[in-house]
Amino acid sequence: MKVWDLHCDTLSELRYAENAGAPISFEHNDLQLDLTRLQKGDYMLQCMAAFINLSRPDDPLVTALEEIDIFHRLLAQYADRVAPVYTAADIDKNAADGKISLMLTVEEAGCCKGSIGVLRQLYQLGVRMMSLTWNHENEIAYPNVVPGSGGLIWPCLPNTETGLKPCGEEFVAEMERLHMMVDVSHLSDKGFWDVVRCSTRPFVASHSNCRALAPHCRNLTDEMIKVMAQRGCLVGLNYCAGFLDNQPDPEQCKSRVSMVAAHAAYFKKLGGIEMIALGSDFDGIDGDLEMKSVADLPLLEQALRAHGFHESEIEAIFHKNAIRFFQQNL
DSSP states (O other): OOEEESOBOHHHHHHHHHHTTOOOOSSSOSSSOOHHHHHHTTEEEEEEEEEOOTTSSSOHHHHHHHHHHHHHHHHHHTTTTEEEOOSHHHHHHHHHTTOEEEEEEEEOGGGGTTOHHHHHHHHHTTEEEEESOSSSOOSSBOBSOOTTSSTTTSSBOOOOSOOBOHHHHHHHHHHHHHTOEEEOTTBOHHHHHHHHHHOOSOOEETTOOBTTTSOBTTSBOHHHHHHHHHTTOEEEEOOOGGGTOOOSSGGGOOBOHHHHHHHHHHHHHHHOGGGEEEOOOBTSOOSSBSSOSGGGHHHHHHHHHHTTOOHHHHHIIIIIHHHHHHHHHO
16 A cells, blocks of 8 residues: 655664764665665655754754755665655656655754744755754744653643744744645644644644543644644654553553554544544654554554554555645645
8 A cells, every 4th residue: 555654754864874974775774764665665755854853962954954965865866766746746746657755854943043044945955844843942933842841751741831933933924835834743732723823724743643542742632633624734643652652651652553543543533534644753763663664554554444444544544645635735
């Protein structure tokens, strides 16, 4: 079955290895994602995030540009098998050419340093989706991690006090003008509702699950799910154990395909099948994972079927909802 994945952190892993003097092949490696397994897994499109960790000493803009440089080098090196998606027309063209589509995204708008000009340049370099935050405050917005609330893993109380900054509202408006997708994964609860208030186009939560099933602040509340469905938004199911399981001890959390299917069923109940997509977070997650790499997606297909999803619904989750969303909004 064709696969469209809204989020992975593979570019950052390739950059870390390259900067350490031990480059990793994108074609075949020991990461959770490589080109060989994408081909075997019948992947249609993989979103490739330039991930920026603001807690590291590296300049965030340099980090983003270095990962974007890797993205473009991959396009050149494997041009016979992959091609970029910059417009909606590229989706069908790449499929017709028998190539896997790669879409460049950014995780952590802090790399823009509050500059609309940098945002526009990222668009020129091919970025078509960007999360407003990761786990740190930046010039644009606040994340959903409150100091003293238990850290980044568990428990993690939501940030309901601080959201988009004035610069953040300007960024949302410019991203909408450019048709660069606004990604609210990692954004604070207050920031989410600020986006709902000031946005005019559908947005994305590229790798987030249901807070009612796994009470992590990175997940979406029932009210968020409902408003996203009403606005024609898209959510990518995250395979991270802490966003799937509800154990009181984070060390006990597991990631199982049955849990992913349960979150999918909850999204379907509240918002409908049309809002659900895949957002693995591969190469950004570890722990007790049943799906250890892109090679394991048939396990999720089986779990969804066992959970009562019809074939057409599974196809919608795996790729058709994302195709429709990006054809309408890119």
